[in-house]
Amino acid sequence: MSSSPRIDETLRDTIISRPDVILEDQDLMRALIVANERSMGGNIVDLRGIAMDRLEARLDRLEDTHRSVIAAAYENLAGTNQVHRAILRLLDQVEFEPFLKDLGGDVAEILNVASVRLVLESAQNETDPAIRRMGTVLSVAEPGFINIYLADGRIAAPVRQITLRQVHRADPQIYGDAAPSIYSEACLKLDFGPGRLPGLLVLGAKDPLQFSPQQGTDLLAFFAGVFERSMRRWLS
Template structure:
């Protein structure tokens, strides 16, 4: 007579009825493999079990990678839809004032930002209003946009710069983000090419979320948004 404890008949019948349930449960299978190794003794090496363990580790890594790729794809799709919705909003206004108001309200909401500032460089003019117009438009001297992005370091700025907000000798404190300056933790600076007859411009998006705009993020979608935005703006500046 065997000295091994008998399996409960109810449990035995459940296993015989659904053996696939055990095969599909990794915890149960690991427990069975461990029990088998103990039964064989410490002087026997089960190479099959070792191979299975390594395969399980590789499978776990592949599943983690798969989940990461799927999550990144969903994030990218959501970001693409967000940019497309913002672009459609840009195309709606019928006059420049409505364009600025739409930019400050609807486009800002779609992009989940707390501040939007459009900086247009222009030639020095004693009669020019140096303040912000419509809470979103700011006129500035030539070189202001590059100076703000470079922060005194010089060089040609990229089309899209993502970073924590930085001060600049070219602009007084609070000039870019206005009353929301203290809340801004990250920003996207988009350099605008407005054509050969115009000085460059800059669209600055400010967010209270420090992780919304980070230097390690991709800029393809914002680059596309910048290209559309500058073409729409050229129409109003023509």
């Protein structure tokens, strides 16, 4: 007479009729494999079990990668929609002052940043009254200021159109009173065409991780391209 405990008949019938239930349950399959290894004794190497462990680890890595790819795709789609909405908001304006004021209002809100500032280089010392009225968004700097600002103390000026970086002490000349709350920024260098000095669009964020050099810049480059073409219309 066998002393082994018999499995419940109802459970046994269920397993026989639906074996896929066990095969799809990782915890149950792992327990069965461990029990099988114990029954074989310690002197036997179960190569099949080792192979299954490796395949299971590889499957876990593939699932993690799959989830990461899906998350990145959703994030990229959300970023694309965000930039497209901001561009459409800019293109709605037919006058220069509302166009600029939207930068610090609706556009900043759509892009989820704390501050949007436009810097224009000018050789003239006098400040236009219109510029003073939009001092929270627009500022004028001397020629060469933008490259110096982007270089951040380095000798060679950067050639990149988009610069993403953390900010330890935001420049009040750029951000004004908002400078103490800015901890990362995206700097979009603007080309207004032959014979014109460059411009700089600066997006400032309170989150130090919102902009970093490891991030992609394609969407911001597209935004900068649309923005500088709109500005050429106003500057012509």
